[in-house]
Amino acid sequence: MKNRAILFTLFLLYVMVPASSRGVGHHKHTNRCPEAENIVKFVVEKAMNDTPGIGAGLIRLLFHDCFVGGCDGSVLLDPSDRNPEPEKIAAKNLGLRGFEVIDEAKRLLEIFCPHVVSCADILAFAARDAAEILNGARYNVSAGRLDGKVSSAAEAEKNLPPPTFNLEELQDLFVNKKNLTTEDLVVLSGAHTIGRSHCSSFTKRLNPNIDPTLDQEFAINTLQPLCPPYANADGVAHLDYATPVELDSQYYKNVLDRKTVFFSDWSLLTSNETRDLVVQYATKPGDWEADFAVSMAKLSTLDVITDRKKGEIRRCCRSVNY
Numbered sequence: 001m002k003n004r005a006i007l008f009t010l011f012l013l014y015v016m017v018p019a020s021s022r023g024v025g026h027h028k029h030t031n032r033c034p035e036a037e038n039i040v041k042f043v044v045e046k047a048m049n050d051t052p053g054i055g056a057g058l059i060r061l062l063f064h065d066c067f068v069g070g071c072d073g074s075v076l077l078d079p080s081d082r083n084p085e086p087e088k089i090a091a092k093n094l095g096l097r098g099f100e101v102i103d104e105a106k107r108l109l110e111i112f113c114p115h116v117v118s119c120a121d122i123l124a125f126a127a128r129d130a131a132e133i134l135n136g137a138r139y140n141v142s143a144g145r146l147d148g149k150v151s152s153a154a155e156a157e158k159n160l161p162p163p164t165f166n167l168e169e170l171q172d173l174f175v176n177k178k179n180l181t182t183e184d185l186v187v188l189s190g191a192h193t194i195g196r197s198h199c200s201s202f203t204k205r206l207n208p209n210i211d212p213t214l215d216q217e218f219a220i221n222t223l224q225p226l227c228p229p230y231a232n233a234d235g236v237a238h239l240d241y242a243t244p245v246e247l248d249s250q251y252y253k254n255v256l257d258r259k260t261v262f263f264s265d266w267s268l269l270t271s272n273e274t275r276d277l278v279v280q281y282a283t284k285p286g287d288w289e290a291d292f293a294v295s296m297a298k299l300s301t302l303d304v305i306t307d308r309k310k311g312e313i314r315r316c317c318r319s320v321n322y
């Protein structure tokens with residue numbers, strides 16, 4: 001019954017949306033699955049209505065996919081007999097969420113146009129849609145990524161930044177290793193204007209002596225109550241304490257006020273170039289929003305696989321095709 005309702009809604013979408021405005025993929029999908037992007041957006045919208053916070057999860061999921069072996073859907077693979085330690089189980093992937101959203105989009109796409117749209121493309125579209133639904137600027141994501149067959153927890157540990165990184169370490173990763181710019185680093189860090197962190201990702205900054213790079217009053221009154229040392233479970237805190245569910249430039253004001261949870265956020269203040277950008281985004285409305293769309297589009301194209309010998313279109317996003 002639920003499936004029939006979803007399919008009927010998608011059919012209506014297909015009939016009502018003019019062909020000229022269906023999707024923005026530059027090839028492949030537009031010919032062989034013109035509704036691909038509309039289907040993904042439909043699923044993302046529903047998931048974000050049902051589960052607030054899942055939009056932030058999708059944006060982080062794209063970052064963690066693209067930084068480890070490129071945007072190839074490798075973060076989506078489950079442990080299996082052949083590969084018991086995929087990226088997903090890495091400690092740096094703690095708290096990743098949104099996998100079910102990709103599964104649902106894939107399920108519908110396999111009904112509408114089987115074996116055409118890769119999981120890597122679905123994730124790139126889903127992150128873009130999540131940003132747009134959270135009031136971010138829409139950007140074009142071209143289609144044609146293939147799904148990778150390799151996924152390694154050790155590679156995830158090596159390629160993802162810990163929250164303890166200083167600016168030099170962040171720049172080495174983003175600029176030297178991933179071919180992005182320092183500006184991309186500052187802009188993309190602004191994704192920490194939404195979503196949550198587990199206490200375990202930052203409690204070392206609270207105990208025993210509060211880190212001087214963190215505002216004392218914020219640490220004591222806002223963070224410590226969320227993360228009491230005697231708690232059994234790993235609590236969570238908003239990444240942006242002031243406007244936690246809005247994709248806005250508030251993050252940069254928080255950085256200037258030393259009211260962000262990670263040392264890596266604070267470290268953006270430690271060079272003139274990055275500090276100037278933080279000040280610009282904190283004070284000039286609209287600048288960050290425009291630049292975020294550009295940097296996200298760039299992130300979505302990192303080391304994409306298009307060679308059929310190296311990649312495939314998975315039937316299920318959680319396992320490679322055997």
Ligand code: HEM
Pocket residue numbers: 053056057059060063094095096097161162163164165170188189191192194195196197198199200201239262264
């Ligand atoms: C610059 C280096 C970065 C570091 C050190 C970092 C680190 C982290 C950590 C530790 C968490 C919390 C994980 C947890 O405890 O649950 C987190 C959450 C998050 N990160 Fe980053 N991150 C970085 C860059 C980025 C980038 C480039 C993006 C996206 C473009 C991003 C998007 C997010 C989002 C949206 C969340 C919240 C996820 C949720 O609510 O499920 N981060 N990040």
